[in-house]
Amino acid sequence: MNMTLAQKILARASGKQSVEIGEVVFAEPDVFQLIDLEMPHFCSTLEAEGIRKLAYPERCFVFADHEVPSTSLRTANEIREMRGQLKQFGITQYFDQGRHGISHQAIVEKGIVAPGMLAIGPDTHITTLGSVGALGVPINYETMQALVTGTIWLKVPETIRVTLTGALREGVMSRDVAQRIAAMISRERADYRVIEFRAPQLDMDARMTLCNVMVDFGAKSAVVEPDEVSSAYLAPRISGEISLLRSDEDAIFAEEIEVDLREMEPMVAAPPRPDNLVPLSTVNGKKVDYVYLGSCAGGRMEDLRAAYKVLKGREVHPDVRLFVVPTTQETYAQAAREGLLEGFALAGAVVMTPTCGPCYGALAPLADGEVCIGTGTSNVPGRMGSQTAEIYLANATVAASAAVAGRIVDPEIHKQT
Numbered sequence: 001m002n003m004t005l006a007q008k009i010l011a012r013a014s015g016k017q018s019v020e021i022g023e024v025v026f027a028e029p030d031v032f033q034l035i036d037l038e039m040p041h042f043c044s045t046l047e048a049e050g051i052r053k054l055a056y057p058e059r060c061f062v063f064a065d066h067e068v069p070s071t072s073l074r075t076a077n078e079i080r081e082m083r084g085q086l087k088q089f090g091i092t093q094y095f096d097q098g099r100h101g102i103s104h105q106a107i108v109e110k111g112i113v114a115p116g117m118l119a120i121g122p123d124t125h126i127t128t129l130g131s132v133g134a135l136g137v138p139i140n141y142e143t144m145q146a147l148v149t150g151t152i153w154l155k156v157p158e159t160i161r162v163t164l165t166g167a168l169r170e171g172v173m174s175r176d177v178a179q180r181i182a183a184m185i186s187r188e189r190a191d192y193r194v195i196e197f198r199a200p201q202l203d204m205d206a207r208m209t210l211c212n213v214m215v216d217f218g219a220k221s222a223v224v225e226p227d228e229v230s231s232a233y234l235a236p237r238i239s240g241e242i243s244l245l246r247s248d249e250d251a252i253f254a255e256e257i258e259v260d261l262r263e264m265e266p267m268v269a270a271p272p273r274p275d276n277l278v279p280l281s282t283v284n285g286k287k288v289d290y291v292y293l294g295s296c297a298g299g300r301m302e303d304l305r306a307a308y309k310v311l312k313g314r315e316v317h318p319d320v321r322l323f324v325v326p327t328t329q330e331t332y333a334q335a336a337r338e339g340l341l342e343g344f345a346l347a348g349a350v351v352m353t354p355t356c357g358p359c360y361g362a363l364a365p366l367a368d369g370e371v372c373i374g375t376g377t378s379n380v381p382g383r384m385g386s387q388t389a390e391i392y393l394a395n396a397t398v399a400a401s402a403a404v405a406g407r408i409v410d411p412e413i414h415k416q417t
Contacts, residue, residue: 101328298375
């Protein structure tokens, strides 16, 4: 029927056989992905309006990820009140501190999201859910209307298909691929479009990173064509049959792009925007004060293992603070089993519970004039603290190498023999 994967998902969610590009549909989301940062406000606002009932409370999944741990008595009291409010609204799926993780990865790990689903939520990086072939669409204050009515209006977006060929060279990571492709497409071309990847050679960690990064370059959402890799990952997490919904062979795409992974190289996003990409060589020697390994874009096992290879048997530079934040409890436990957390601690890193805190400056903020390099999601001024701090975004190997050297360097100087 000439439909893309995004069209198929929106058609099903709106009860239609087919939908056209540019058509406005009223869709029923399969999943409402919600977070502790905004739910206290949403709950209080709904209560103030006299609303006590949600359309589909069983489809609501709330994660503690931003205010973990609580940074003040005020936030602790807000979260305490929210726990009671969730029960009043009939929301039973709340993943509290200790059973949590950064929501965009945790919700996939817990088998809540499957290929072909439509998920909405008030955090931009819900696009990460595209890693399993779901369509994650970020919204904001419309969340409250959607919770009450059970529907959300969306304009059916165009899709840009990106087919990846070849394999990554040593030292190049999925973060480099994501940033390079997003910059290649450009913010103007990505605007209100879905980026669909064909990437059979990439594992789930890499797929999550690809879908996560696209939203910071203007895309409406991103999705990876589900395949055998998706099935193998989801099989122990989801009961029942896994449908590998895909775009039609004759689907009409706004653009089709082919990218050879063998041509990729480590890239750094320099201040003041994520799309200000420069070769690593152009920022070599830049002194750093702070290194951040974490966030929904860069705290997965792929990242932790790469950083550990650099840090094993070495120490963090005395002028540098290194914060390591595994993305989820599952990731934290796996890193512990592999001995990575011990290695980070012995190297002089601060190892934290899964949290979004450092990424948006709520925990361990940057001071005036400090320089950070890390795997966070954004480097706009003030993102991680002071407006005068500088943030560079890079892959985990580059970031870990800077933690050892005290400056941005070519990771080759720390290559294990």
